[in-house]
Amino acid sequence: MSNNSANILDIKNIEVRYDNVILALHDVSLKVPKGKVVALLGANGAGKSTTLKAVSTMLASERGKVTNGSIEYDGNAIEKQTPSQMVGLGMVQVLEGRRCFGHLTVEENIISGAYSRKLSKGDINQELEKIYTYFIRLKERRKSQAAFTSGGEQQMIAVARAMMAKPKMLLLDEPTMGLAPQLVAEIFNIVKELNTKEGVSILLAEQNTNVALKNSDYGYIIETGRVMLDGTAESLLNDDKVKELYLGISKKGRKNFRDVLKEESLKKKSN
Amino acid sequence: MVDELLFFMEVLVGGLLAGTMYSLVALGFVLIFKASATFNFSQGAMVFFSVLAFCGFMQDFNIPFVLAFILAALLMVVVGLCTERLVLRPLMNASEDTVLMATIGLGYVLEGLAQAAWGVEVRRLDLGIGDFPVPWIADNLKLFISALDITAGLVAAIMIIGLFLLFKYTKIGLGLRAVADDAGAASSIGIPLKHIMLLVWSAAGVVALVAGCMWGARAGVQFALVDLALKALPVLIIGGFSSIPGAIIGGLIIGAVEKVLEVYIGPFFGGAIEGWAPYVLAIFFLLYRPEGLFGEKIIRRV
Numbered sequence: 144m145s146n147n148s149a150n151i152l153d154i155k156n157i158e159v160r161y162d163n164v165i166l167a168l169h170d171v172s173l174k175v176p177k178g179k180v181v182a183l184l185g186a187n188g189a190g191k192s193t194t195l196k197a198v199s200t201m202l203a204s205e206r207g208k209v210t211n212g213s214i215e216y217d218g219n220a221i222e223k224q225t226p227s228q229m230v231g232l233g234m235v236q237v238l239e240g241r242r243c244f245g246h247l248t249v250e251e252n253i254i255s256g257a258y259s260r261k262l263s264k265g266d267i268n269q270e271l272e273k274i275y276t277y278f279i280r281l282k283e284r285r286k287s288q289a290a291f292t293s294g295g296e297q298q299m300i301a302v303a304r305a306m307m308a309k310p311k312m313l314l315l316d317e318p319t320m321g322l323a324p325q326l327v328a329e330i331f332n333i334v335k336e337l338n339t340k341e342g343v344s345i346l347l348a349e350q351n352t353n354v355a356l357k358n359s360d361y362g363y364i365i366e367t368g369r370v371m372l373d374g375t376a377e378s379l380l381n382d383d384k385v386k387e388l389y390l391g392i393s394k395k396g397r398k399n400f401r402d403v404l405k406e407e408s409l410k411k412k413s414n
Numbered sequence: 415m416v417d418e419l420l421f422f423m424e425v426l427v428g429g430l431l432a433g434t435m436y437s438l439v440a441l442g443f444v445l446i447f448k449a450s451a452t453f454n455f456s457q458g459a460m461v462f463f464s465v466l467a468f469c470g471f472m473q474d475f476n477i478p479f480v481l482a483f484i485l486a487a488l489l490m491v492v493v494g495l496c497t498e499r500l501v502l503r504p505l506m507n508a509s510e511d512t513v514l515m516a517t518i519g520l521g522y523v524l525e526g527l528a529q530a531a532w533g534v535e536v537r538r539l540d541l542g543i544g545d546f547p548v549p550w551i552a553d554n555l556k557l558f559i560s561a562l563d564i565t566a567g568l569v570a571a572i573m574i575i576g577l578f579l580l581f582k583y584t585k586i587g588l589g590l591r592a593v594a595d596d597a598g599a600a601s602s603i604g605i606p607l608k609h610i611m612l613l614v615w616s617a618a619g620v621v622a623l624v625a626g627c628m629w630g631a632r633a634g635v636q637f638a639l640v641d642l643a644l645k646a647l648p649v650l651i652i653g654g655f656s657s658i659p660g661a662i663i664g665g666l667i668i669g670a671v672e673k674v675l676e677v678y679i680g681p682f683f684g685g686a687i688e689g690w691a692p693y694v695l696a697i698f699f700l701l702y703r704p705e706g707l708f709g710e711k712i713i714r715r716v
Contacts, residue, residue, distance in 0.1 A: 199602065201598075201601070201602060204506065204507060204598065204601065205507070206507055225601075225606070226601045226602055226604070227601060227604040227605065227606045229604075230602075230603060230604025231604060235602070235603060235604070236602050237602075238598065238599055238602050242596050242598065242599035242602075243596075243599070244591065244592045244595035244596055244599065244600075245595055245596075246591065246594075246595050247588075247591055247592065247595065251588060251591075254588065255588055255589070255592045255600070255603060255605065256603045256604075258585065258588070258589055258592075258603065258604055258605045259603070259604030259605075301599075304603055305603060307603075308603055308604055
């Protein structure tokens with residue numbers, strides 16, 4: 144991995160609690176190098192969303208709190224910032240479930256992403272045209288009410304909206320949830336393109352391990368609030384444990400989750 | 415026959431215009447409901463508070479009309495600011511019901527403050543517009559329509575057009591509509607909720623002041639203005655809680671229906687059905703069209 148100064152995001156041993164009681168993250172450390180795509184993988188409830196919200200400071204609105212450890216973004220510690228301040232610093236989160244503004248048109252949705260920036264009408268239109276080059280589908284539907292667009296389109300709206308804030312870093316929370324394989328590929332193509340052409344660093348949470356790793360540079364696997372495994376995307380894709388647990392491919396035939404866990408714990412005991 | 419038709423027209427037009435006064439009160443509710451999905455029970459108290467301050471500035475301090483109005487409007491912005499800071503922000507993560515209860519409390523605080531500062535006696539508010547029929551209309555159209563009603567209609571129209579333009583074409587208006595749809599998503603892309611709340615509460619305060627002036631000029635500036643809020647309830651149920659045009663149309667419907675019913679059906683009930691007829695209408699709406707005529711339907715993709 145690259146050296147420390149090249150990291151746009153550096154999370155060190157954070158612990159997160161909700162309502163001061165429920166421990167959601169035990170110990171999560173991860174780094175996102177500048178200009179790279181990092182995948183955060185794990186099952187439901189593993190702590191992916193919580194990690195992303197800790198970074199974007201959206202935790203506060205859900206009564207969550209980072210109770211230990213530190214998060215450094217672009218060389219500065221994240222502590223008391225509000226979500227809108229984080230957006231001002233170039234960090235934008237695309238929330239799980241798309242969360243488009245249903246009663247607004249597609250175009251109004253996208254423009255609302257530029258709220259934190261002081262832009263003239265002309266500048267906004269220029270930015271809009273640039274965004275549409277990545278999201279060609281949205282341009283055709285610009286006047287439709289967002290609530291009536293398809294799931295894939297809504298995901299595109301959510302990402303396009305975030306891009307209007309001119310982020311240095313995007314946090315994507317399950318961008319492909321509930322989408323057909325073809326759309327999954329399309330969304331990831333756009334994400335890759337934004338990463339290479341706009342230089343946006345990306346941290347994405349996904350359950351879709353295979354596709355996510357194929358489109359990332361580095362991956363972290365978390366389970367019950369702890370990082371279990373991390374490595375380059377390539378090494379994880381070829382890792383036997385990952386193959387067994389998350390990709391459903393095994394040398395000894397298919398296995399279910401419980402079997403692998405049992406095996407792991409037996410191994411640990413014997414060690 | 416012609417006389418009867420003229421009389422009906424007079425009742426109808428008078429009712430419609432009186433309805434705009436309801437619309438003005440309802441408008442304040444809609445603004446806050448849009449942004450925070452909460453029925454602001456203190457809206458009636460805001461009407462009372464703002465117009466009493468306006469009268470106080472003019473009558474106790476001899477401040478000229480226009481300046482007193484501006485001062486009262488500024489005072490309502492301060493009230494909005496304090497509400498955001500002291501009530502809404504601490505309750506940011508609380509449920510909508512909690513915020514609703516807080517607005518009831520806020521109402522009592524405003525009522526108390528207003529009476530502590532300006533006294534409890536009924537004040538007369540003279541806007542220089544009489545509450546009597548306009549001679550020109552009476553002569554030419556044979557309709558007796560109050561000048562105050564016409565003014566209220568015009569003022570309501572101006573406020574609606576102004577608010578519509580604000581929401582549709584300004585940046586902060588876009589922000590407000592975004593927050594109204596999904597406050598969490600709005601804050602994730604950097605729309606500061608506190609600015610939006612401040613804007614909405616200030617706007618609702620100024621709307622309350624305008625409504626208070628109209629009602630104060632008609633009925634006197636007194637504590638009973640607080641209960642006006644109750645009349646806005648059927649207006650909102652009919653028009654839809656989240657729609658500005660709905661507040662207007664709802665007000666017109668209530669105004670017209672209650673006057674027409676009062677005149678034509680009232681005698682069978684021994685009169686004074688004006689007081690409850692709107693609520694009966696509201697119940698029918700709740701049964702058959704709960705989102706109101708113009709309320710935002712819950713859009714769900716299938």
